[in-house]
Amino acid sequence: MTVLTEIADAVIQGDGARVAEATRRGIAEGTAPKRILDEGLIAGMTVIGDRFRVHEIFLPDVLLAAKAMYAGMDTLKPLLVRDGIPSIGKVVIGSVRGDLHDIGKNLVGIMLKGAGFEVIDLGHDVAPERMVRTAVEQGASVIGMSALLTTTMPAMREVVQLLRAQGQGGTIRTIVGGAPVTAAFAREIGADAYGFDAGNAVDVVKDLVRRR
Amino acid sequence: MPCPTSGSRRDGASDLVILEFTPADVAPARTDVLAQLGIPEAADVSPRIERLYEAAAELFTERVAPAGVLEEISVAEFADVYPGEGRNEPRSPVAEIFSRAEHLALFAVTLGEGISQALQRCFVAEDLALAYTLDALASVAADGAAELAERRFDGVLHEQGWSTPDGAVLRYSPGYCGWDVTGQRKLFTFLRPGRIGLSLTESCLMQPLKSVSGVIIAGTRTIHRFPPTYDFCDRCETRTCRDRLATLFRREHA
Numbered sequence: 001m002t003v004l005t006e007i008a009d010a011v012i013q014g015d016g017a018r019v020a021e022a023t024r025r026g027i028a029e030g031t032a033p034k035r036i037l038d039e040g041l042i043a044g045m046t047v048i049g050d051r052f053r054v055h056e057i058f059l060p061d062v063l064l065a066a067k068a069m070y071a072g073m074d075t076l077k078p079l080l081v082r083d084g085i086p087s088i089g090k091v092v093i094g095s096v097r098g099d100l101h102d103i104g105k106n107l108v109g110i111m112l113k114g115a116g117f118e119v120i121d122l123g124h125d126v127a128p129e130r131m132v133r134t135a136v137e138q139g140a141s142v143i144g145m146s147a148l149l150t151t152t153m154p155a156m157r158e159v160v161q162l163l164r165a166q167g168q169g170g171t172i173r174t175i176v177g178g179a180p181v182t183a184a185f186a187r188e189i190g191a192d193a194y195g196f197d198a199g200n201a202v203d204v205v206k207d208l209v210r211r212r
Numbered sequence: 213m214p215c216p217t218s219g220s221r222r223d224g225a226s227d228l229v230i231l232e233f234t235p236a237d238v239a240p241a242r243t244d245v246l247a248q249l250g251i252p253e254a255a256d257v258s259p260r261i262e263r264l265y266e267a268a269a270e271l272f273t274e275r276v277a278p279a280g281v282l283e284e285i286s287v288a289e290f291a292d293v294y295p296g297e298g299r300n301e302p303r304s305p306v307a308e309i310f311s312r313a314e315h316l317a318l319f320a321v322t323l324g325e326g327i328s329q330a331l332q333r334c335f336v337a338e339d340l341a342l343a344y345t346l347d348a349l350a351s352v353a354a355d356g357a358a359e360l361a362e363r364r365f366d367g368v369l370h371e372q373g374w375s376t377p378d379g380a381v382l383r384y385s386p387g388y389c390g391w392d393v394t395g396q397r398k399l400f401t402f403l404r405p406g407r408i409g410l411s412l413t414e415s416c417l418m419q420p421l422k423s424v425s426g427v428i429i430a431g432t433r434t435i436h437r438f439p440p441t442y443d444f445c446d447r448c449e450t451r452t453c454r455d456r457l458a459t460l461f462r463r464e465h466a
Contacts, residue, residue: 063341
């Protein structure tokens with residue numbers, strides 16, 4: 001087993017200590033940080049994502065794997081920054097204004113990080129203006145919005161409209177999700193995409209970033 | 213149906229009932245929590261998820277401090293509470309149901325601040341799996357506490373001699389089914405659930421987070437039946453109203 005497959009395997013097993021140890025060993029052996037990221041950490045999370053998608057494993061397994069992955073990222077991140085290696089994209093996420101429920105949004109954030117995105121999590125009850133301002137200032141390519149209440153869903157439309165008003169509609173893409181949110185609602189408010197669960201959201205965001 | 217809460221007491225001569233729960237009263241069934249986690253009943257649960265569940269259940273028992281409050285309200289009084297700040301949907305089930313009610317009560321239940329703090333600590337520590345499991349456990353428990361409030365109101369009505377062969381009680385909450393979340397302000401003004409440590413944020417959401425409030429409506433069960441054809445139903449994917457109604461029409465009235 002190479003150090004990269006060992007890292008991937010440890011991520012799959014949710015074994016954070018082994019991920020951290022193997023990542024340090026890989027660096028010491030001179031493996032490029034970008035390879036450790038892509039062929040070790042992200043490769044492991046990709047397997048987890050695939051198994052989750054076909055219901056072989058469940059969300060807590062994904063979260064245990066994500067935590068293990070973070071153990072490697074803690075070591076790797078300074079080296080990636082040093083080498084000027086960009087993330088595959090920057091995503092601003094938040095539960096919309098009036099909505100305090102953020103577990104679903106947190107899951108999306110975890111899965112996005114696992115896929116190699118840089119995630120700026122604004123938390124819950126986020127005003128449309130703050131979402132747009134942060135995305136513009138940070139140079140994000142996607143805004144992800146979550147709502148659990150039907151009564152807070154209209155705030156998603158405000159974000160889309162605000163982006164367009166600022167001429168950012170074609171630059172910063174939007175994805176919406178949450179228990180009461182539907183693909184039809186996403187189309188109705190002019191959002192670029194809809195994610196029906198955390199795993200799907202990652203695929204959709206990847207697609208949005210590719211199409212930019 | 214007997215009241216399953218550990219206890220309750222009336223506040224003086226008023227219609228206010230303080231609900232007293234123990235952690236055991238609100239501890240949810242394992243299968244319900246696993247379902248909330250997206251794990252089907254028939255699935256093999258891995259040892260690591262079992263360990264996670266046990267850790268979350270232990271944390272829950274340590275930190276939960278459940279409490280509730282229930283207060284009867286007349287149809288006329290609720291007609292003043294329900295419109296909130298004028299942001300409800302033009303048509304909603306609650307608006308059409310409550311005027312046909314025989315009895316109404318406002319309620320609020322909470323699992324307490326300890327659970328919210330524990331969740332926050334798990335997230336900060338990036339112990340996401342434990343946070344998610346505890347969150348699922350607490351969400352099911354909060355609904356369970358609301359269910360206990362509903363049953364308690366049923367019990368109170370029966371103590372008062374309310375007996376309708378086809379009677380049923382069902383709860384509705386701001387933030388759902390066309391009742392705008394800003395309706396919480398008037399509900400809180402009437403109910404004053406600060407007595408059990410509950411407050412509202414500027415966005416009208418409850419603190420502690422794992423809390424449920426709303427109105428419990430008692431009447432013939434047919435008043436609760438409504439078709440999912442309101443404008444906002446098109447935007448809703450949960451359709452939990454269907455499950456609740458199905459349960460109501462299956463449930464034997466005490």
